[in-house]
Amino acid sequence: MNLHREGNTIIIITLIFIGGLLFGIKMLLPVLFPFLLVGAVILVLFVLQFFRHPKRVPPELDNQLFYAPADGKVVVIEERIEEEYLQDKRLMISIFMSPTDVHCNRVPVSGRVKYVKHHPGKYLVAWHPKSSTDNERTTTAIESDKHAFVIRQIAGAMARRIRTYAKEGMRMEQGDELGFIKFGSRVDVFLPLNADLKVKLGDRVKAGVDVIAVV
Secondary structure (H helix, E strand, O other), X not given: OOEOHHHHHHHHHHHHHHHHHHHHHHHHOHHHHHHHXXXXXXXXXXXXXXXXXXXXXXXXXXXXXXXXXXXXEEEEEEEEEEOOOOOEEEEEEEEEEOOOOOOEEEOOOOEEEEEEEEEOOEOOOOOOOOHHHHEOXXXXXXXXXXXXXXXXXXXXXXXXXXXXXXXXXXXXXXXXXXXXXXXXXXXXXXXXXXXXXXXXXXOEEOOOOOEEEEO
């Protein structure tokens, strides 16, 4: 299992903490050691699976295909005004990532990064209607040869750190790593109103693999 570099520090700290705890318990309360060992193994496996980093290659490189930027469940499809960068009405699709999903976000369409901005904020649950505007979030705008798109990484109740690798002026390709959000979160994308949707509410999608719209 490949692990994402964003997990290196957390994995090392977790292993050191658990190793020290188990050593202490074995010395002082050996009767509890077998039970804590089982719990420790479960915790380590949870942390490792959260930072798993499967290799992803888009099935087809085509800028008319807008790939999912995140693994997870489609929880919102609606028309909404994108006020930060596009400043017009767009089709918004929201993907909720649970703690069991892969949390590496990927670039859905090739283009030039025109805007990147991080906003501090609250930590409402990621499916809360106001999480898109009130939570800590990072907005990235990418312009392709035909359209401008906004991808917004949103922190949730557990997610307290958003990583974004995009920088203004960069050229990014479909399937490139856009960033990483730790421990459950949400990603919103804003598409042209005439986009041909390929998903519906409740669908599960994989970043860089599943097409969510044709633009």
